[in-house]
Structure formats: C-alpha cells, structure tokens
Amino acid sequence: MIALPTGMQVFERGWLSSNNILFMDEQKNALVDSGYLIHAPQTLALVQQAMGERKLDLLVNTHLHSDHCGGNALLQRHYGCRTLIPVAETAAVATWDEDALSYAATGQQCERFGFDAAIQHGDRLQLGGMDWQVLAAPGHDPHSMILYCPQEGILISADALWENGFGVIFPELEGESGFAEQAAILQVIRELHPRIVIPGHGAAFGDVDAALQRAESRLDYLRADPRRNARNAAKVMLAFILLEARQLSIAGALAQLGNTRLITSSARLLGQEPSSLIPQLASELVSAGAARMDGDMLISTR
Template sequence: MGKSSIIFFERKYPSANTILMKDQLPVLIDTGFGSDVKDTEQLINEAGVSPEALHLIVNTHYHSDHVGGNFHLQKKYGVTIAAHKWEADLINACDPEACSAEWLDQPVETYRVDTKLSDNDEIHTGNRVLKVLYTPGHTLGHISLYEPEEEILICGDLFHKSDIGWLNIFREGVSSIQRSLESLDRLAKLRIKQAYSGHGPQIDNPLVAIDAARERFEKWLKAPEKVSWHACKRIFSFTLMIKNGLAKEEIDNYLLNCGWFQDFARYAFQLQPEDFIQILVDEVIRSGAASWHNNYLIAAAPYHAPQEQWMNKNIKPKDWIVNQIV
C-alpha cells in the first residue's frame, strides 16, 4: 500500500458518514446503516482497500446508523471491532438497552466488540496514530478520534458543521448537556485543521463549529424544552427515512408504540401521548423536516430508503442472544 491517507465518505441518511484510514493497517470508522452495507463495501473497494484487508472497525458510538454494517463485515471478513468499553459491555451482553435500538425502534443486527477502548488509548494504522478521546454527551460511551500529524478530528455526533447531535436525556441522563459542553471544551484545546462528523459535509472551520455548538448547548441549559424538541424531530425524521414515509392512518399507532415518543410526551412536555401526536406532526411540517405527499408523511432531508425486505427483519438487541456471533 502506498502513502497513507484519510478518506471521508459523506453519506445520505439513514447511514452516517464513514471514514477510511488507508494505511498499512486500514481502519474503518463507523459502518453506516445495516441496509447500506453493500454500498459501504463498494466505497471501501473503490478507495483501494478490500474489506478483508481491514485491520479494525472503530465505532464512535453505538447508534444504528453508525454500527449497522458491523454484522456483515465481522461475519463475512472477520474484521475486529472496537468501541468504548461502556457501550461494548452492553453490546456483548446482548443487553436490550444496547444501541438504544428498542427505544428508538431501529433494527441493528448482532455484532461483538472485540476491543474495548478507553480515553487516551492509541490506535496504530502503520504510519499514523489515532488518539481516542472520550467525548460523552450524545451517548454515554461516545468517542472522538484525533490524528495529530494532519490535525484532523473525527467527532461522530458530538457536533456537525451547522448542527449538534440530539441528546437522549432519558437514556443518557439530564446531565448530557453539561457532558457535551465539557467534551466540546476538551476538543477546543486541540489544534484542528479539519473535522469530520457523523452527518453532513466536512468541517473546514472546526473551532467556529465548536463555538457555535457550545452556544447552542448553553441556550439549551436555559431552555431545556429545546433539547426535547430537537431530539423528537431528529428521531421522528429518521423513522420516516428508514420506513420511507408513514401513511397518515399509521402514524398514531406507530408513535404510541415507541418508547422515545412515550417518554418525551409524558416527561418532557407533560402531555398524554395521544395529545402529543398532532403537535409533533405539526412541528415537523412547520420546521420543514417533513411534508405530506399523497397522504404519506415524508422526510425532507435527502435519504436512501432501505429495502423493505431488510426492514422486515426488525432485529433488535433482545433478539441477539439467538443469533450471537461466536
């Protein structure tokens, strides 16, 4: 293999962005949504790295859009997977809370974390070293990766070019805003020329983006309801993407069976879930996150709808014990 390089793949929803460290020991950071795994394979191959040559997969955190390709790449090619130790323990125990998949109603096929990462660990790719930075907030086991030679940061869903990752106050705790701010403050002390986040384009002015993210989190401290609105719209929009829209007559029953919807309705907005349905639908339309098309509510952001056959698998961590990789 020639000179090492860092290759960034900006991807449509429902997949998160993917980064390939092309070096003597190739490392893939985040593997996209499960239904897009063939596209993930193709991206790697076109970059000049065969999937079987991958030395390691590193996940910034365990949400379905970041770990969905793990199952296929681990089972077919035996690729080692690394993640923060706190998320690794839940995944390897097939805990129903793993990946928040049940609560979010997002399918994730079973995988095993082989390498448990901690803050300040180093990942060697041959000619480069990636430093593991523990940056909780979006999830409790969220990590970022820093490459000091080119001063490149891979920040997962902590912040994006013009947005921040939604916060799960019911699974990650109400202190997730403070944790996010502490994570941003830590990153702001680094020399960063370029950053790659889990969604959206590369970030050419990382410190500007960090300052903007900090300002937004600080506003959330003063108006916690904004945290819940941000999360509800992001989660519901993702649902509309992976289901390729919801028919008007399906929406009530679907939302009433979602853990996230029940929690936000009752505890964030002090409403009965039945009374929150139309309020949420109206808000995603008002904000431009979704719109009606032939009686279907469709997400506005560009996305690549999963195949219906794949979605019908409906695999959740509670099912993993039967299919556990050995």
C-alpha cells in the same frame, strides 16, 4: 475541499448513515463507523470500491447508535475484520441488550454484531500510519469516543461536534446529565485546536472556531429550556423512521414510536402524551419542508 493525508478517505453519507472514514496502509486497513443497517450494502460497496482486492482488517466504532454501527455485521461477515467498540458498551453487545443499546428505545434497527476488544479514554490507535488518541466524549451519548491525531491536527468528532451543531443530547431526556458533558467536550475540542474536523454527519471542515461558537450557542439555547431538547429529540426520532420508511401513516408512526422509552420520556418532559405529540411533530416536519401529507400518509421529501 479539505485535503486529507494519503491513505485516509471519508465517505460522506446522507442521513440515516454516519460518515465512514477509511484508512489504508501497508500494515492494516481500517474503517471508523459503518452507517445504518439498510445502507450496509452501500457501505460494503464503498469499501470494496476503494480497497479493491485488499482486506478490511479493523473496524472501529466511535459509539453504538444505530447510524454508526449498522453495517458492522455485514462487514464482519464479508471480511472477518477485528472490531473495537467503546468499553462501556461491551456487556450490552455481548448479551445484545437492545434496550441498553438504544435501538428499542428509538424504534430503530441494528443487526446483531460481535466485538473483539474495547477502546477507552487514553488509548492510542495506529490508523493510516498515524497515531490517534482516543478521547471520551459524553454528551450526545454517554459512552461516545472521539479520535484525535496531533500529528495532522485532525479530529474525528462523531456527533460531539458538527459544522452546525451536534447530536441530540439523549441523556437529558431521562433525567441524566448531558448538557454539562456536552459543554465539557466542546471545551476539550477548543483546547485541542484541531486543524480539520471530520464530523459524524456532513462534510469535513476547517473553520473549527466558528463551528464551536455555533455549537456553544445551540447548547446555551437548549439548556435554557430543556423542553427544547426534548422536542428536538422526538422530532429527530420521527424524522429518522420517516426517512427509513419513506412514507408512513400517523397511526404507523405511533405504533412504531409511541411506546418507545425515549419518545415517552420526551413527551413526559413536554407535558404531553405521545398520541398528541407525534401528530404535532409530523405537522412541523411538513411546515419545515421535510415531509408532505397525502391523505393520512406522511411522505418524506428528502
């Protein structure tokens, strides 16, 4: 168990939702990231249980993938909390451009929310009585931020670094650079020498050097053949909607994902059509034990 400073609490969530980090002090109460839409009531319940009658004053999003901001709207309605988002996403949120925000591109859901201000590289935030540096962390998402507290040696890494890897490198699916940026942010993290990393998914961990070595090895593997990243991305997107629905037919999966921008770009990189790729990926989920087939229905086992 990783010991965190007083007034800082991590809600480790299961897949579909990112972890949430709650800060409480005499000045303000703040939450970093809010999970996925269908888990929003659970996010609210976790915050209420931890804070009691206290008010959530501030909500900060490291990035705006659906699993990190899907609880924003409910928390805003309940608390009227001030909300900070990455600066590059402000125009897309203001107009609610679901293509630019990736929700239409991935077949995922997010309730419309607003924002009050933006965070950008070089900013400082006071959370839990501690000073946090805001650092740009492109790679998985070109607009992602991570938060570092030099005082405590704690890094909130979002999806830039997990204990065993990192998030899908989405920019590479559409011909944009992502591998180089991911390598750069891993080097930034190495130079920070954090004592503790709180990832976007999974438990907080302290053996950061080992995690970085695993992440760098994983990145080398993907860079050696970008089709590996494309296949992994498409499988992750299928697994996500399966976890949300719990079961769906192959025809249903094709209807939900087959025409999305990121599935079609992944299929193109693999030299396939979505109509052939998605059934293959479903079979791979079954082989991996993540799902089973019952007739024509793909059923999640997780």
